[in-house]
Amino acid sequence: MRSRLGGSLVCTALLAAVIGSVGAPLITAVATGMGVSLDAAQWTLTIPLFTGAIAGPLLGRLGSGPYRRVTILITLAVVVFGGLLTVLPLPFWVLLVGRGLQGFGVAGGALLMSVARAHLPPERAASTIGALSVASTVGIGVGYPLISFVDQVAGLRAAYGLGFVLSAAALGIAWRALPVEEPGELPRVDTVGAVLLALGTSGVLLVVAEPEVWASPWWVGCVLAGAAVVLAGWVAVELRVPAPLVDLRVLGQGPVLRANAALLVAGVGLYLLFSLFTRFVQTPAGVDYGFALPGVAAGAALIPFSVLGFVAGKSLPSLIARVGERGAYALSTAIAVAAALLFAAANQSLVVVLAAIALLGFAVGGISAVMPRLVLAGVPQGETASVLSINQISRSIGFSMGSALAGLLLAAGGAPLPPEHDYVLAALWALPALAASALVVTANRTTATRDARPADRRQ
Structure with missing residues (x-):
C-alpha cells in the first residue's frame, strides 16, 4: 500500500493542478462565447483563488486526523460537481459557481501533504511532499497547451469537460489509494x-x-x-x-513565520515574471517585439517551464544534501533573478525567452519543493494540514499581487500595447522581491544558528 501511496498522491495533485489551470487559457473564449466582458470572464480565473484560499484552513482543520480521508474525498467530490456545472450549457453565473467549487481542489493540496507526512517513512514523506508542491508547477505546463488545444478543436464546453473528466479521475485514484485513518473524535471547528x-x-x-x-x-x-x-x-x-482553526502559537514560531513571509514576497516576483513572459510571447503582430504566438503555441511555450520545474523537484534532495534547505531556496531565487535578467537583456530572440521561461520554471519548482520543509520545521504532525493551508494563502496572495502588479506596470503608459521597454522595466521590478525573499531565508538561517549555540554549549 505504501509503495503506491506516494505516486497516487502526486498523481491526484497533478490532476488537481491541471484542473486549476483550466481557467487561464479560456478567458477570451468565455468572453466571446458567453457574451460577457473580459473583466467578467477574468473572474473564472480569480474566483477559484478566492475559494481555495478561504476553504484551505477549514479543510486543514477537518482533515487533521481521523477524518482526513473523508475530508479529501468530499473535497474532490465538490470539485467534480463544480466541473459538471462548467460543462452544462447554463448561464454565466453558474459557470462562476462551478469554477468556485473547483477551487476547493487547490485547497486540498495541504491535505495530501499531511497524508504523506502521516503515512510514509520520513525520507519518502519529505520527497513526496516536495513532489506534491512541485505538481502545481508541472500542472500549469501540462494544462495550458492541452486545454487550449481542446478549446480550439472542440470548443469551450469541451475544454471544461476535460477538467470534469480529470477531476473524476482524481477522485477515483484518491478513493482507491488513501489509507483509512485510525478512528477518533470529529475535529472541533x-x-x-x-x-x-x-x-x-x-x-x-x-x-x-x-x-x-x-x-x-x-x-x-x-x-x-x-x-x-x-x-x-x-x-x-x-x-x-x-x-x-489555526494554532497561531505554532504559526508564530520563527521558522514558520519567516517561511510564510518569504513565500509571499517571492510569490510577487515569481508571478510578476510569469505574467510578463506569457503575455510577451502572445503580443500580436504589428509591433516591433513579441512573437504573436496563438493560444496553443503560447501554451506550448510553457512546456519548458514545467519540465524544468519537474527537474528542480527531482534534484532537490541531492541539492539539499550539498547546500542545505535554505541554500537550495536561495539558489532557486537566484535562478529566478537570472531569468529576469536574461529576458531583460535579450528578449528579441524566442529561444532566449523560452530559456528564461525554463529558468523561471526551475526557480518556481525549487522554491515550491523546498518550502514545505522550511514551513514544517518543528510543526507537530497534527498541525501539518493547518499550517500548510496558511502557507497556501501566503502563496495565493503573493501570486495575485504579482499578477496585478504586472497588469498595473504594463498599463501605466495608457497604450493598448505597451512599448517593449515597459516589459523590461516590469521584469526588473521582480528583483527586489526575490532578493528580499532570499534575505528573509538567510536571516532564518542566521537566527537558527544563533539560537542553536547555547543548546550546543549546554550539551
Missing part, C-alpha cells in the same frame, strides 16, 4: 474563526486580484482597513478558543 478568516482574506484578495479597484484610493483604503480589523478580530478569537 472554530466556526467564528473560519468566518472571520474568510472575510479578512477575501478583502485582501479582492484588492490584490482586481487592480481596477486601485483607481479609487479611498475604496482600496476602506477595503484594506476593514480586512485588517477583521483579521485582528480573527487573531483575538484564535488565541482564546480551546480548539482554534
